[in-house]
Amino acid sequence: MPSYEQLREIVDPATTVLLTVECQQGVVGTESALPELAEEAEASGALANVARLVSAAHHSGVQVVHAVAERRPDGRGANSNARIFRAAERLPVRQLCGTKAVRIAPPVEVAEEDLVVRRLHGLSPLAGTDVDPLLRNLGCRTLVVTGVSANVAIPNAVFDAVNLGYTAVVPADAIAGVPAEYTPAVVRNTLALVATVTSTRDVLGVWRRPRGA
Numbered sequence: 383m384p385s386y387e388q389l390r391e392i393v394d395p396a397t398t399v400l401l402t403v404e405c406q407q408g409v410v411g412t413e414s415a416l417p418e419l420a421e422e423a424e425a426s427g428a429l430a431n432v433a434r435l436v437s438a439a440h441h442s443g444v445q446v447v448h449a450v451a452e453r454r455p456d457g458r459g460a461n462s463n464a465r466i467f468r469a470a471e472r473l474p475v476r477q478l479c480g481t482k483a484v485r486i487a488p489p490v491e492v493a494e495e496d497l498v499v500r501r502l503h504g505l506s507p508l509a510g511t512d513v514d515p516l517l518r519n520l521g522c523r524t525l526v527v528t529g530v531s532a533n534v535a536i537p538n539a540v541f542d543a544v545n546l547g548y549t550a551v552v553p554a555d556a557i558a559g560v561p562a563e564y565t566p567a568v569v570r571n572t573l574a575l576v577a578t579v580t581s582t583r584d585v586l587g588v589w590r591r592p593r594g595a
Contacts, residue, residue: 383579383580383581383584384578384580386584386587386588389578389580389584389585389588390588392524392549392551392578393444393524393526393551393585393588393589394524395439395442395443395444395589396443396521397521397522397523397524398444398445398522398523398524398525398526398551399444399445399446399447399517399520399522399524399525399526400435400436400439400444400445400446400447400526400528401446401447401448401449401507401513401525401526401527401528401529401539402432402436402446402447402448402449402486402490402528402529403449403507403527403528403529403530403535403536403539404449404450404451404507404529404530404531404535405429405432405448405486405487405490405528405529405530406450406451406477406483406484406485406486406487407482407483407484407485407486407487408475408476408477408481408482408483408484409451409477409483409487409530410423410424410429410487410529410530410558411483411487411488413475413482413483414475415470415473415474415475415476415477415483416473418560419530419531419558419559419560422558422559422560422561422562423530423558425562426555426558426562426565427555428528428529428530428555428556428557428558429487429489429490429558430489431528431553431555431556431582432490432528432529432556433488433489433490433491434582434586435526435528435553435556435582435585435586436490436491437491438585438586438589438590439589440491440493440495441589441590442589442590444526444589445495445496445497445520445522446493446495446496446497447496447497447498447499447513447516447517448486448490448492448496448497448498448499449499449501449507449511449513449529449539450477450484450486450498450499450500450501451477451484451500451501451507451535452477452478452479452483452484452500452501452502453476453477453478453479453502454478454479454502455478455479457471459502459503460502460503461503461504464505466505466534479500479502484500486498497516499511499512499513499516505534505535505538506535506538506539506542507535507538507539507542508538508539508542508543508546509538509542514542514546517548522548523548523549524548524549524550524551525539525543525548525549525550525551526551526552526553526585527539527540527543527550527551527552527557527577528552528553528556528557529556529557529558530557530558530559531557531558531559531560532557532558532559532564532565532568532569533559533560533564533568536552536557536559536573537568537572537573540552540573540576540577541576544576544577549578550576550577550578551577551578551579551580551585552569552573552577552578552579552580553580553581553582553584553585554566554569554579554580554581555581555582556582557569
């Protein structure tokens with residue numbers, strides 16, 4: 383993990399954006415379409431750590447972007463070219479536009495200044511969405527990636543961020559996947575090769591400490 387001084391330069395609030403990925407009620411909430419993932423996000427503390435990071439970002443001037451996956455009731459424009467999409471069609475809870483399922487789940491709070499970006503297709507919060515141009519307009523150089531899942535959306539977000547020229551930061555205790563042992567394995571063997579891996583506590587230590595202190 384980077385030193386405090388190194389991390390302070392990387393996650394400077396002036397050039398950093400915090401991204402929450404699919405922290406929505408239909409994914410990590412009490413009425414999740416994926417109860418095993420929701421339980422792991424809760425039990426591991428990942429969802430609570432996302433909430434802590436969001437709160438600190440609000441107080442330190444770090445822009446927060448919430449990436450939400452949803453679909454139209456008629457499925458228009460949605461993917462059907464992979465097993466994961468076809469399986470989602472059979473789940474008891476669907477991530478339909480305008481429903482409770484696509485609202486950000488507690489304890490994560492959405493502030494007025496936050497941006498919520500909704501996608502109707504694909505696996506990535508960045509590819510084919512408004513996230514990249516928004517980041518560029520915000521002067522972002524570092525993207526802190528949090529949320530779910532470590533199986534699919536988080537690696538997609540990290541790879542896309544790196545390919546687009548951003549420095550990706552992953553607080554390893556603020557992401558979750560299933561089974562539980564998969565998350566540390568993908569962090570160690572994959573994400574650590576392309577992203578700065580850190581912890582919620584270390585990021586909070588930077589954002590809560592005044593510059594120059």
